[in-house]
Every structure is written in C-alpha cells, then in structure tokens.
Amino acid sequence: MGIFSGRRAPAAPAAPAVPSAEETAVPSTDAAAAGAPGPRVNETVGRLRDSADSRLAHPRRFRAAQLRALERLLEEHAQDVLDALAADLGKPEVEARLSELDLVRAEIDHAQLHLTEWMEARHVRVPVAFQPASAKVEAQPLGLVLIIGPWNYPVQLVLSPLVAALAAGNCAVLKPSEAAPASSALLARLVPQYLDARAVAVVEGGAETSQALLAQRWDHIFYTGGDRVGRIVAEAAARQLTPVTLELGGKSPAVVVDGSYAAIARRLAYGKFLNAGQTCVAPDYVLAVGPAAAELEKHLPRAINAFYGKDPAKSRDYGRIVNRGHFDRLAGFLDAAAQGPGTLVSGGGRDAEALYIEPTVLAGVDVESPLMREEIFGPILPIIRVESFDAAVRFVNARPAPLAAYLFSEKPRLQSVFEDRVRAGGIGHNVCNAHLAVPGLPFGGVGPSGMGNYHGKYGFETFSQLRPVLSKTAMLDTLKAVYPPYGWAKTKVLRKLM
Structure with a gap:
C-alpha cells in the first residue's frame, strides 16, 4: 500500500534536472568552452589583485575596521536583510534573525575578540643541533580569495566566510547565488557602501559569470553548495593549483x-x-x-x-x-x-x-x-x-x-x-544543527561532504598561510658539526643531537 492511500495529493509536473542541494549554477569550466572572462569580471579581479599585491588588507587596523564596518552593515540594514530573505525563501523573521544575522554577528564578535591573538606569531622549540636560533609560525594572508555562496542561507553563508577572510587580511570577491536574487542584489548594493571597495567586491550573475570567475587566478576559492558544482569548482581550481574549501552536503x-x-x-x-x-x-x-x-x-x-x-x-x-x-x-x-x-x-x-x-x-x-x-x-x-x-x-x-x-x-x-x-x-x-553555531568549533565536511573547514580561528587559518620562520646568526657558525666530511665521531655526535 502506498504512503498516500486514502489521501493522495495531485501529481506534480515532472521534475527538471535540478541539483538536490544548495548549488549555484556553474557549467563546465573548460577553457575552450568558457572563452575569455567578461570585462566586468576582468576589471574587478584585476583591481582587487592590485590591492592584494600591495598588502592593503594586511595591517591589523585595516582588518579591524572592515569587521566593524560589516557589523554596522548588519545593524543598520537588518530589516532590509530580513525583507530580502522573506522575498527569496519566505523566511520567517525570527528564524532569519537567528540563522542568518545572529550567526554572522557571532562570527564577527568572536573575530574581533581574538584577532590580536590570532595574528601573533607562535614560537616553537628549536632542536639543540640548530642552537642558538629561534623559530616561529606566522599567519600570512593568502592574498585574493573567491567566495561563492549558496541560495539556502544566502546572507550567512556569504558573510561568515568573509569574516574569516577579512580577519586573515585578505581581499575578497563575493559571488552570491543568483537563485536568491533579492539577497544577492542587497549584498551587491550594501557591501560597497560599508566595506573598502579596494578590498571587497560583489559580482552578481549566473553561470557565465561563475565561469568567468573560475577562470581567474585566485589564492583560495571557498565554495558552499552541492557536490555536483563542487566537483566543477575543484576541477577549475586544480588547473591553477589553487587551494579550495568545499562546504557541501549529503544525507545527514x-x-x-x-x-x-x-x-x-x-x-x-x-x-x-x-x-x-x-x-x-x-x-x-x-x-x-x-x-x-x-x-x-x-x-x-x-x-x-x-x-x-x-x-x-x-x-x-x-x-x-x-x-x-x-x-x-x-x-x-x-x-x-x-x-x-x-x-x-x-x-x-x-x-x-x-x-x-x-x-x-x-x-x-x-x-x-x-x-x-x-x-x-x-x-x-x-x-x-x-x-x-x-x-x-x-x-x-x-x-x-x-x-x-x-x-x-x-x-x-x-x-x-x-x-x-x-x-x-x-x-x-x-x-541537531547546533554545532555550526559554536564559533570555537570547526565546521566542514569530509570526503563527499566537503573538504576544509572554517568558523572562528579555523576560518582564520583557512584563509592564512601558516608560514614557518627560522632565524639564526651567521656571526657564529655553530653548524660546523653538520658539514661534511662525516667521520665516525661526527656521525655519532650528529645522531645524538638530532
């Protein structure tokens, strides 16, 4: 017996080929098929690439200012955001505040509280054989990143990774989902009013725009959506050896x-x-x-x-x-x-x-x-x-x-x-669902549900190069013990030191 026995609903029209998860339309990114990127994408990416190369977003003061500006955007245009979410998804106001606005605000607050700590170099122990010396790990901005957002949480899942990218000192291009047009248009209007246009830009559009963006050179690509498009993004990134974070889905x-x-x-x-x-x-x-x-x-x-x-x-x-x-x-x-x-x-x-x-x-x-x-x-x-x-x-x-x-x-x-x-x-x-609302926990998938993670410090590190630095004076050459030729005595000493 079928599940609707006695109360069958009328049959719906045949379903078209629609991705099952929160995808942005991105067709094949084959270079021959994509052709030259559009002038708008070329100009935007080129302008932000210049800013990234000039280290515009590196200083802590700049990062903190951008985070405060994003916070003001959400405070001063909260109702505009709620209206856009209602238009795109019929989202109830309280639900939209909790699952979109409040989650982004929590990420901003957490980043502001810990930014100085995250930016500080972490010193590590140096083996005796290399003494005297010092070693540290420093978080360096990656440069210019692309953030491709989904339609199901079209504000939160664009701005939350942006918080991490800004905290890490990067410039960013945002591509909201064309399937949530009201939210996309709102972000395109408000982001330039609050954030430094030299460092952050919003590019709207559909499949052709996504194609053109993926053909560009990036220092990191962050994509949220379904696995079908996730594979396309990963393929495009692999051609230029660009690291990616893929936040996908699956049957939880x-x-x-x-x-x-x-x-x-x-x-x-x-x-x-x-x-x-x-x-x-x-x-x-x-x-x-x-x-x-x-x-x-x-x-x-x-x-x-x-x-x-x-x-x-x-x-x-x-x-x-x-x-x-x-x-x-x-x-x-x-x-x-x-x-x-x-x-x-x-x-x-x-x-x-x-x-x-x-x-x-x-x-x-x-x-x-x-x-x-x-x-x-x-x-x-x-x-x-x-x-x-x-x-x-x-x-x-x-x-x-x-x-x-x-x-x-x-x-x-x-x-x-x-x-x-x-x-x-x-x-x-x-x-259910609550772990992603804890800024101190990493959020991400594994295998077919994604790769990489973000939120809090984990997002900061996703958009950073954790670069090792070793410092040693040349005024006193204490490395003579490691230079050849290697006799039995020197070999014995080296094995003990290392």
Whole structure:
C-alpha cells in the first residue's frame, strides 16, 4: 500500500534536472568552452589583485575596521536583510534573525575578540643541533580569495566566510547565488557602501559569470553548495593549483536509541523543518532503533503541530521552497514514495503556486528509493526502523560520509562508539544543527561532504598561510658539526643531537 492511500495529493509536473542541494549554477569550466572572462569580471579581479599585491588588507587596523564596518552593515540594514530573505525563501523573521544575522554577528564578535591573538606569531622549540636560533609560525594572508555562496542561507553563508577572510587580511570577491536574487542584489548594493571597495567586491550573475570567475587566478576559492558544482569548482581550481574549501552536503542521519521521545521529536522537527528543510546539516532521515520508531511516529506529528499549528501553510514561522524547480523535485520524491511501500505519518500537502510543501513524516519507505539515495534538502523526513544500534551504524557507514551525524541517546558508551565508528563532518549528541553555531568549533565536511573547514580561528587559518620562520646568526657558525666530511665521531655526535 502506498504512503498516500486514502489521501493522495495531485501529481506534480515532472521534475527538471535540478541539483538536490544548495548549488549555484556553474557549467563546465573548460577553457575552450568558457572563452575569455567578461570585462566586468576582468576589471574587478584585476583591481582587487592590485590591492592584494600591495598588502592593503594586511595591517591589523585595516582588518579591524572592515569587521566593524560589516557589523554596522548588519545593524543598520537588518530589516532590509530580513525583507530580502522573506522575498527569496519566505523566511520567517525570527528564524532569519537567528540563522542568518545572529550567526554572522557571532562570527564577527568572536573575530574581533581574538584577532590580536590570532595574528601573533607562535614560537616553537628549536632542536639543540640548530642552537642558538629561534623559530616561529606566522599567519600570512593568502592574498585574493573567491567566495561563492549558496541560495539556502544566502546572507550567512556569504558573510561568515568573509569574516574569516577579512580577519586573515585578505581581499575578497563575493559571488552570491543568483537563485536568491533579492539577497544577492542587497549584498551587491550594501557591501560597497560599508566595506573598502579596494578590498571587497560583489559580482552578481549566473553561470557565465561563475565561469568567468573560475577562470581567474585566485589564492583560495571557498565554495558552499552541492557536490555536483563542487566537483566543477575543484576541477577549475586544480588547473591553477589553487587551494579550495568545499562546504557541501549529503544525507545527514539521525540515529535514535533512547531518551525522552517528546524532546527528541521536538529537536528533530526543529532541525529538519528549519528553513523548510533547506539546510545542509538538517537530519535527512532517522534511523530508529527498535521501539523508538513507534514513539517517533507518535511524537513527531505532535511536535510539528505545536510548532506550526494544524495548517502550517498559515504559520508565520514556516518557510517556503526556493523555486519551482526545487519544489517539483521534492514533489517528485513524494509521488515516487506514494507508489512504494510505507506509510504517511503526517503532512504530505503541497501548493505549487505558493511553493509550499507541508512538513512531512514518512515511515517504512524503500531504502533504495530516490528519497533515500539522494539528499532530500526539503521538509520530508523518513523514519527507518533498524534492529539495533550496531545496525544503524552499519547503515550510515555503508553510505557516503555525511556533513553531520546525530545520535539521540543518553548512554555515554554509545556516544563514544558513535564518535569512534561514524565518519562525518561533525557529530551532534541529542541535538541537531547546533554545532555550526559554536564559533570555537570547526565546521566542514569530509570526503563527499566537503573538504576544509572554517568558523572562528579555523576560518582564520583557512584563509592564512601558516608560514614557518627560522632565524639564526651567521656571526657564529655553530653548524660546523653538520658539514661534511662525516667521520665516525661526527656521525655519532650528529645522531645524538638530532
């Protein structure tokens, strides 16, 4: 029996080829296909390259001033940002403040507090054989960096890496997602008003603009989005041996073993249905051990009702799908699931004109269906019943490493085993999504969910060269012991010294 037996929703139009995650359109970057970069991109990149080469952004005073200016931008235009997010994604105001504005402000505050400390050289011990000498590690700015943002958090995921790039003393070109046009236009208007135009620029556009940008020479490329475009970005960067940070996605699992099921349901529902499910670290599916499945099937609908009411379409606190293409992709998941095994626990409603998909919980779906093979990136939560905790871990590890993995259990032993055996970009115990809001924790993926990380000091180091410096006087040549020829006595002394 299909999951919509008795209450099947009307079939949606066939889904076009739309990336499943938060991607910016970037077609092939083959040099012959891309052709010469556009004059606008050439001029912007050339101008900022001159600034980077002249070390404009290196001084601490300049970095601190840019961070303060970015802070003022967010303070003085908070409502403009909220309006843009509402236009692009139907984001509720409180949710937008928490997940976009407040997270960027936290990054700015953290960077301002620790900037001097991060910039200080770190001295290290020198072996006896090289004494007298001193050694240190200093954080040098990389130069000119490209930041390509996604559409699902179109302000936070452009400005958060920018905070790290500015703190590290770099110049930066920002490429917001064309799939969030209101947010992109707002950033293009406000950034030049607050930040030094010699150091930071916003370049808007679609696939051709992205092509032209990727054809340029960069000192680092920072991309947030889906793995399809992530591969294109990595390929383009490899041609010029440019280092990259890729913040991708994947099917982040939530394993539920034991605990207060009402509280677990609330935390799952909040993590999943935030931004209408369009969050890279949202729980993509639930592996419920034994009786946990029946408990969640009972408590999740209650949590959804408590959050959004009996009709979430009327809730001021529930967002919308970004565009028709992604709506059709999600509707296609639901239609395909309706033809297979499983049951509809709650939700299932949709409205194409309003880009609305009701918070939906499914149970007993086919684990080989598209719903379970592709990243959902929307407000659909499948519950899969498993026999044991070990079976859940095997299920997770049989699939590509996700951006996050969550365990709901109060047992320290299981938490320790989960950390030891599960490969994921980040781990959360008894809470979803929250680890990325802690500036002192690195945020990033592993394997297919990304490479590199940022936030706090980790972002500062991502956009820095940690350069070693060894200093030694030539007035006293204490290195004679290491010069050839090597007799038995000198060899014996060197082995002891080294």
